[in-house]
Amino acid sequence: MFLQQLINGLTVGAIYSLIALGYTMVYGILEFINFAHGEVYMLGAYLGIIALGLLTQWGAAGWALAPLLVILFAMVWAAAWGGTIERVAYRPLRAAPRLSPLISALGVSIVLQNFVMLTQGARDQVFRRELLFSSDFNACGLSLGACTVSYTQLLIIGTALALMAGLTLFVDRTRMGRAMRATAQDQRMARLCGVDVDTVIRTTFVIGSALGAAAGVMVALYYGVVNFYIGYVAGLKAFIAAVAGGIGSIPGAMLGGLLLGLAESFGAGYLSSQYKDVYAFVILIVVLLVRPQGILGNKRDKV
Amino acid sequence: MLSRAAPAAGPAALLSLRGLRCGYGQLEVLHGISLEVRRGEIVALLGANGAGKTTAIAAISGLLPATAGAISYGGRDITGLPPDRIVALGVVQVPEGRRIFPGLTVRENLEMGAYLTENRRARAAGIERAFAMFPRLAERRDQPGGTLSGGEQQMLAIARGLMSQPALMLLDEPSLGLAPIVVDAVFDLIREIRAGGITVVLVEQNAQRSLEIADRGYLLETGAMVLEGTGAALLAHQRVRASYLGA
């Protein structure tokens, strides 16, 4: 039971972490909460369905690499969406009062939800994972005594960890990653070093959106159904994870997401599954009471 | 060695501001100032708190738009260019308050100074040169910039500015808040930088020290240039002596 809840919690937590990264990276650089981010995650889930449909048409859904192709497709498209949203809805408001981009984000959120509802339908959409896997990947997997780690869970945890490791390497080691950290810490000085801040901001949105979309596909893969309003609750929870971990901190978002997933899983397993959506808020309140800047948050250094 | 070739000589001035006006929103801070910096000079820009020195430097770096007037560099109009283009042309600023990236290591701060150098090996070579020039920084290479002392941060800020091998360096109050012995080191360094072929604009509160090493100087008062002359002439000038040298 314990081990099973641990695995389930890590799976859901890894998904929260991926979404939370998008909130925290954008906040780190712009000090702005991109409330449309949950919608990009939702879009990712639908892009996964579309990608799966395309692969099926080409008779390629059974390939071993097909699940990764589906994730990649969703990431690339969502990245384009993220860059476009930044350009259209936020960049023109860069110099506006702080409330304006927030309102713009709510607008983007409504537009995306309705766009998906109108084009994809208002009812639940099935992600036909049986097309990807010959047997039911959710049922079968590695058994560890009484607990089973399904291959789907392994795929989700493995891919999420790889994406997070990749992001960490990018931010720590590359020239653009360094420019992102520099911009988060002192935008004016970054400009004086020759950094084109617009490019940095666009890159941040592109990366955050791609990670959010990957999370969307993973959820579709895990639960098998999606609808046009899944972005709201998941986005809110991932935002809570980002704040609990320390908004602006990349490792903080990763940790916050995992913590939240584990809390929900253990809470559902040992306390009550009816209050599943409440645990996130409990965690947030406890963390903020003890450490107002979040677990890994730092008042001065961001990202 | 320190600098790239300055743009080919046209008119004698490397940098010139003509009738520059700019400010913040409705507030105009510079009311049409003019200034000229010739190749190889150290030019001091003096003025009381709030006179607009930092504003002038920000405008040259492209951080603030000019509402009137023109800035030209190397005979070319650079008014309205974004900061990254201006850095790319060889104009670098070491800003007021040093602005070290606190969470980046010393090495990473230097990397940022060479941001526009795309070749990784060239950046690494530049960092080695900087470490040779500033052994204190080499000892602290993996320490976060925010943990350095004020003097070390100033050295790092200057070293970071040198990383892009600029032709013109704008230094905004490099001696502010430093112990006298560190101030000496900073002024020695400025001389060295000029000897390395870099033209220097030096904004300073320390009028005495800066006019001693400057070839020429300007006095800015509430957004207008009120005096211009050689370092020695300004040092001897009644107005400068009365207001800025406490004589």
Ligand SMILES: Nc1ncnc2c1ncn2[C@@H]1O[C@H](COP(=O)(O)OP(=O)(O)OP(=O)(O)O)[C@@H](O)[C@H]1O
């Ligand atoms: N970001 C800003 N927004 C509005 N006003 C500003 C801003 N920065 C500076 N000012 C105003 O512009 C004027 C000139 O400021 P500036 O920083 O250029 O002066 P300075 O000569 O560098 O002074 P100091 O010696 O104190 O550094 C001041 O009146 C200041 O209040």
Ligand SMILES: [Mg+2]
């Ligand atoms: Mg100033």
